[in-house]
Amino acid sequence: MILTKKDVPNFLDSLKNNYQVFAPVKQDHYTEFKEIENGADAVLDYSNTKTPPKKILFPQSEKLYCYKVEENGVQMEEKADEQQKVIFGIRPCDAKSFTILDKVFDNNKYQDPYYLNRRKNTILVGIGCNAPESTCFCTSLGGGPFDTTGLDLLLVDIGDCYLVEVISEKGKNMLTSCKEAGEEDKKKASQVKENATLTTSINIEGIKEKLDNNFYNEIWDYISEKCIGCGSCTFSCPTCHCFDIVDETADSGGCRIRNWDSCMFPLFTLHGSGHNPRPSNKERFRNRIMHKFNYFVETNDITACVGCGRCIKNCPVNMDIREILEEIQGLEARSVS
Amino acid sequence: MQSITTAVQNSAKKLLEENKVDVVIGFKKGTIPLRSTPVFIRDSNDADKLEWNYYCENNLANYLRNKDQKIGVVVKGCDSRSIVALMKENQLTRDNLYLIGVPCSGMIDRKKVNRIIGDKEILETNCNEDSLIIKTKDSEQTIKLNEVMHNSCLKCNHKNPVIYDEMVAEPVSENSNTDFSEIKEFEEKPAEERKNFFIEELSKCIRCYACRNSCPMCYCQECFVDSTNPEWIGKSAENVQDNLFFQAVRVFHLAGRCVDCGACERACPMDINLGLLTRKLYKDTTEMFNTEAGANLEDAPALSTYNMDDPQPFLLKE
Numbered sequence: 142m143i144l145t146k147k148d149v150p151n152f153l154d155s156l157k158n159n160y161q162v163f164a165p166v167k168q169d170h171y172t173e174f175k176e177i178e179n180g181a182d183a184v185l186d187y188s189n190t191k192t193p194p195k196k197i198l199f200p201q202s203e204k205l206y207c208y209k210v211e212e213n214g215v216q217m218e219e220k221a222d223e224q225q226k227v228i229f230g231i232r233p234c235d236a237k238s239f240t241i242l243d244k245v246f247d248n249n250k251y252q253d254p255y256y257l258n259r260r261k262n263t264i265l266v267g268i269g270c271n272a273p274e275s276t277c278f279c280t281s282l283g284g285g286p287f288d289t290t291g292l293d294l295l296l297v298d299i300g301d302c303y304l305v306e307v308i309s310e311k312g313k314n315m316l317t318s319c320k321e322a323g324e325e326d327k328k329k330a331s332q333v334k335e336n337a338t339l340t341t342s343i344n345i346e347g348i349k350e351k352l353d354n355n356f357y358n359e360i361w362d363y364i365s366e367k368c369i370g371c372g373s374c375t376f377s378c379p380t381c382h383c384f385d386i387v388d389e390t391a392d393s394g395g396c397r398i399r400n401w402d403s404c405m406f407p408l409f410t411l412h413g414s415g416h417n418p419r420p421s422n423k424e425r426f427r428n429r430i431m432h433k434f435n436y437f438v439e440t441n442d443i444t445a446c447v448g449c450g451r452c453i454k455n456c457p458v459n460m461d462i463r464e465i466l467e468e469i470q471g472l473e474a475r476s477v478s
Numbered sequence: 479m480q481s482i483t484t485a486v487q488n489s490a491k492k493l494l495e496e497n498k499v500d501v502v503i504g505f506k507k508g509t510i511p512l513r514s515t516p517v518f519i520r521d522s523n524d525a526d527k528l529e530w531n532y533y534c535e536n537n538l539a540n541y542l543r544n545k546d547q548k549i550g551v552v553v554k555g556c557d558s559r560s561i562v563a564l565m566k567e568n569q570l571t572r573d574n575l576y577l578i579g580v581p582c583s584g585m586i587d588r589k590k591v592n593r594i595i596g597d598k599e600i601l602e603t604n605c606n607e608d609s610l611i612i613k614t615k616d617s618e619q620t621i622k623l624n625e626v627m628h629n630s631c632l633k634c635n636h637k638n639p640v641i642y643d644e645m646v647a648e649p650v651s652e653n654s655n656t657d658f659s660e661i662k663e664f665e666e667k668p669a670e671e672r673k674n675f676f677i678e679e680l681s682k683c684i685r686c687y688a689c690r691n692s693c694p695m696c697y698c699q700e701c702f703v704d705s706t707n708p709e710w711i712g713k714s715a716e717n718v719q720d721n722l723f724f725q726a727v728r729v730f731h732l733a734g735r736c737v738d739c740g741a742c743e744r745a746c747p748m749d750i751n752l753g754l755l756t757r758k759l760y761k762d763t764t765e766m767f768n769t770e771a772g773a774n775l776e777d778a779p780a781l782s783t784y785n786m787d788d789p790q791p792f793l794l795k796e
Binding site: 188201 | 508510513515517592593597684686687688691692704706709713717744745746747748749
C-alpha cells in the first residue's frame with residue numbers, strides 16, 4: 142500500500158473521528174508523543190522522541206479510582222479508559238517495548254486491566270528508521286530499524302510517500318483508501334532498508350550468566366561512581382515499568398494513583414523500619430542492570446532493553462549502558478558451583 | 479584547551495605518583511558528541527584520560543561529600559565556589575582536598591546547539607577559538623561560541639576558581655559587572671504571564687530529580703519531596719502545581735547558597751528553563767545582602783546571619 146506524505150494530515154484527521162490519535166509533535170527542539178489536535182501537527186521526520194510513547198498505555202501518573210465519603214456511605218468511581226487509540230509514527234524499538242511490557246502486565250499471575258484495556262484498544266502504526274542514530278543499538282537486542290514486532294502497520298519512507306507494510310488485520314482495516322504499491326516503490330523500500338545501518342552494537346551473549354556470577358564483584362563500586370542517582374534513565378526508558386501506588390486525599394475524598402517509580406531513587410526500597418536494603422547508588426545501579434539483563438530474562442525469557450539509546454542521551458553525566466555492558470562482558474565468568 | 483588538558487593530566491599524574499591524593503576527579507571524553515563525562519582516576523597511568531574542553535559541564539563539587547579519601551579535583555570557577563559554600567556548611571574539609579584550578583571560558587549548551595541545527599543528529603564537532611563546527615549527516619554548520627554558551631556561563635563573573643592549590647593556566651578576564659537584565663525584564667511582566675510561563679515550562683517535568691541530584695548544595699538526608707510522613711507534596715508528575723511547588727521550594731532552599739553554576743538546568747533531560755528561577759534568587763540574595771554565595775571564604779552565608787538593618791523588602795507590612 143502507498144500513503145503519500147501530503148495525504149498524511151488528512152489521513153490523521155480522518156482517524157480522529159474514531160480514535161484518539163497520538164503522534165510525535167514538536168516541543169522545544171525535540172519531539173514528544175502527544176494527542177494531536179490537527180493531523181498537520183504530526184512530525185514524522187524525527188530522530189526519536191525525548192521520552193517513549195510508553196506513557197500513552199502506561200501513564201506516568203494514573204488515577205485508578207477516586208472516592209468520596211458522604212453521609213450515606215462511600216462513593217467510588219472507577220477510572221476506566223475505553224477510548225480507541227492510534228499511536229502513529231512509533232519507532233520499531235518503541236513498538237517492541239510494548240511486547241515486553243505485555244509480559245509484565247499480562248501473565249499467569251496477574252492481568253493489569255488498566256494497561257491491557259488500553260493495549261487492546263490501541264493500533265500501532267510504525268515508521269521505520271532510514272537513518273538510525275549513533276546511540277541506537279536495537280539490532281543487538283533482536284530488533285531492527287524496520288522490525289515489525291508489535292506493530293499493526295509499518296511505514297517505510299521512500300521519498301514523497303510511505304510504503305505501508307500491513308502486519309495485522311487491525312492495521313489492514315485502517316487503510317481503506319490507499320492504493321497498491323508498485324514494483325518501483327517496493328524496490329525503493331528495499332533499497333532504503335538496505336542503507337539503514339547501525340553504527341554501534343553491544344554484545345549481550347552470556348551477559349545473564351556473567352551477572353549471575355558477579356553480583357558481588359568490585360566492578361559495581363566504580364561503575365556507578367559518577368551516577369548521581371536521578372531517574373532520568375528509568376523515566377526515559379521504554380521498558381522500565383516499576384510503579385508505586387499512593388492515595389492522594391483532600392478532605393473527605395481522594396484518588397488512588399499509580400505513579401512510575403524508579404529503582405534509582407532511595408525511596409524505592411526504603412522499609413517502614415527505616416532500613417534500606419539498597420542504601421547507595423551502587424546497589425541501585427546494580428539493580429537497574431540486573432533487572433534488565435538478568436532478572437527479567439529469568440522470568441520472561443527476554444531482555445528488558447530495546448536499544449533505543451534514550452538513557453544514553455538523557456543522562457546528565459553521560460552514563461552509557463553500552464560501556465557498562467562492555468565492562469561486565471570483560472569480567473571473568475566464574476563457574477556456577 | 480589542549481595545553482590545559484596537558485597541564486591537568488600532568489598535575490593529576492604527579493599527585494597520584496606522589497601519593498598526595500587517593501583519587502583525582504576530572505573529566506574524560508564522553509561517548510556522544512558535545513559531551514565530556516566525570517571520571518575518577520586512581521592510577522597515575524590513567525591520568526592521560528583526563529581532558530579539558532567546552533563540554534566539562536558538570537559541577538564536580540557534587541562528588542566530594544562523605545568521602546574518607548584525599549581527593550584531587552579539577553575545578554572551574556563555579557565548582558570552586560560550591561566547594562567554598564560547602565565548606566561553610568561544614569560539609570567538606572579543605573585539608574582533604576587538592577584543587578586543580580582551571581580558568582573557565584564557559585561551557586557549551588547542547589540544547590542551544592540543537593535549537594539551531596534542529597532535530598538532526600550531530601555526528602562530529604570541532605571547536606576553535608571562537609566557533610563551533612557541527613557536522614550532521616548532510617550539513618556542516620559553523621556557530622559562534624557565544625551563541626551556544628550556557629546562559630549561566632555568559633553571565634558568570636567568577637570564571638577563575640576562587641580557591642585552588644594550583645592553577646594550570648593563566649586566569650581569564652572576568653565580566654566586570656553582574657548582569658541581571660534578563661531577570662529584571664522577567665520581573666516586570668504581569669504576574670499572570672510569569673505564572674503561565676512557569677506552568678508551561680513545568681508541564682514538561684518528569685520528576686526525575688536530575689536538577690536536585692546534580693546540585694552540590696542539595697544534600698538533605700531526606701529531601702522534602704521524598705518524605706512520606708508527612709507527605710509535603712504529591713508524587714504525580716502530571717500535577718503541574720506540584721511540579722512548580724517542588725521547584726519553588728528547591729530554589730528557596732538554595733537561596734544564598736546557590737552559586738548559579740547552572741548544573742540543575744544542564745541536567746534537566748526535558749530542557750526546562752530552571753536558570754530563571756535560580757538566578758532570580760541569586761539576584762535577590764546578592765542585591766539584598768551584598769554577598770555572593772561561595773565567592774570567598776570570609777563572608778558568612780547570607781541566610782545564616784542576622785543584622786538589625788538587614789533589608790526586608792519582601793515583607794508586605796512593616
